[in-house]
Amino acid sequence: MPVPEAGPASPLGWRVVVRQPLTAALGDLVDLQRAVLGVTLLASLVFLLLAWWGARIISRPLEVLTGLALRVERGEEDVVLDAGARSAEVRALSTALKGMAATLIARRQALERSNHELEDKVAERTAELARSNAELERLARHDPLTGLPNRRACDERLALEFERMRRTGVAYVVLVLDVDHFKLVNDSHGHAAGDAVLRHVADVLRRQLRSTDFVGRSGGEEFLVLLPQTPPDEALRVAQKLRHAVDISRPPAADHVTLSIGLSEAQPEHNSSDAAVRAADHQLYRAKQNGRNRVESSFMR
Ligand SMILES: Nc1nc2c(ncn2[C@@H]2O[C@H](COP(=O)(O)OP(=O)(O)OP(=O)(O)O)[C@@H](O)[C@H]2O)c(=O)[nH]1
Known part of the structure; x- marks a missing residue:
């Protein structure tokens, strides 16, 4: 079996060669490898958790706003469009939605008012028409001089x-x-x-x-x-x-x-x-x- 290369010879020209199992020789390296892997995994997990938490902080108010906006769309008028967000962008979005909802509600109320007015006018005109028809009918069958049937x-x-x-x-x-x-x-x-x-x-x-x-x-x-x-x-x-x-x-x-x-x-x-x-x-x-x-x-x- 060949003698493995060793370090430089001592002044006496002697060399000490120690033989040990490979697992023992590389033990520290393996431990280091494991430690690095563990830290990497832990760091990845923490990063993932942080990413999930960050995404949740942003998306949760958006989900709340979406739900509130849907209630406005269904016609509810007492909806407060406030998602309680800390993010300035979401707060700005919330304010913009509030303005839009207020405009929508005002337009819908105006539309309902004009619909009611229109219905009232139609009913009024229908009644007028019925009265005119009745009057025409009466005139067609009555003698204008005496008021008796003609x-x-x-x-x-x-x-x-x-x-x-x-x-x-x-x-x-x-x-x-x-x-x-x-x-x-x-x-x-x-x-x-x-x-x-x-x-x-x-x-x-x-x-x-x-x-x-x-x-x-x-x-x-x-x-x-x-x-x-x-x-x-x-x-x-x-x-x-x-x-x-x-x-x-x-x-x-x-x-x-x-x-x-x-x-x-x-x-x-x-x-x-x-x-x-x-x-x-x-x-x-x-x-x-x-x-x-x-x-x-x-x-x-
Ligand atoms: N003031 C007025 N006169 C009318 C009206 N309709 C018809 N007359 C008149 O009624 C008169 C009817 O005359 P006649 O048909 O001769 O009848 P009468 O004089 O009543 O004679 P007898 O029927 O025979 O008694 C006519 O002079 C018509 O001009 C009307 O709406 N107003």
């Missing part, structure tokens, strides 16, 4: 009563009323006086009838009265009452005014509502022929 409304009511009679079998009575010598009123007192007389007659008729009865101005100086579910003798009494009420009334612009009235009972076997009106017209003609200021009917005894 010719169109008379026709509609006649059709309705005729249908009802067809369904229920219960008859109704038609009265056609005409102001006597009305041309004379116009000629002697003027058209305005004639108008006043027509309004007066309309008022008298309205006051004498029940709410279930119908009275309309069917044209000129002619009126139509419908008495639903009224037996003929009762209808005759009503007609006489109307005639008498006008006869004894005091018209505003003429000395005296009278009515001629023709009556007829509608029958379920009639083809249309016109039949009873034509029959009542015929009776009115008879009333005029027989001296006016009187009632005539097909069922008069």
Whole structure:
């Protein structure tokens, strides 16, 4: 076995060679290696912990701010956008978000206010429109002079009563009323006086009838009265009452005014509502022929 190289020879020229196991010879070096590795690992761990802690210090307020911002987005208005951060940058971000949230909330409130105002306006306009429609409807079916239902409304009511009679079998009575010598009123007192007389007659008729009865101005100086579910003798009494009420009334612009009235009972076997009106017209003609200021009917005894 070769003798390993040794240090310089002593003055005597001797050399001491010590033999020992490699593990014993390198023991210190291995210990040093281990110590360095341990310190490196520990230092890495501490560094990692510090990095995690540092990242947490920065990210935690950001997470809190994110949560608060989401609450603002969902519409909550009492959110305080403060993450309690120590970092100046996060505090600046927090202040900027606060400003943005305040602006957003103010805009949303303004939007809600204008929405409410808009809804109120729409509701108001809808109500106005409904009122205008109702007024138009009223004007379309009312005579402006007397305020009574006009010719169109008379026709509609006649059709309705005729249908009802067809369904229920219960008859109704038609009265056609005409102001006597009305041309004379116009000629002697003027058209305005004639108008006043027509309004007066309309008022008298309205006051004498029940709410279930119908009275309309069917044209000129002619009126139509419908008495639903009224037996003929009762209808005759009503007609006489109307005639008498006008006869004894005091018209505003003429000395005296009278009515001629023709009556007829509608029958379920009639083809249309016109039949009873034509029959009542015929009776009115008879009333005029027989001296006016009187009632005539097909069922008069
Ligand atoms: N002032 C006024 N007159 C009207 C109106 N509508 C129709 N008249 C008039 O009513 C008169 C009706 O005259 P006539 O049909 O001859 O009937 P009358 O004079 O009443 O005679 P009898 O019916 O036979 O008794 C006419 O002079 C029409 O001009 C109106 O709204 N106002």
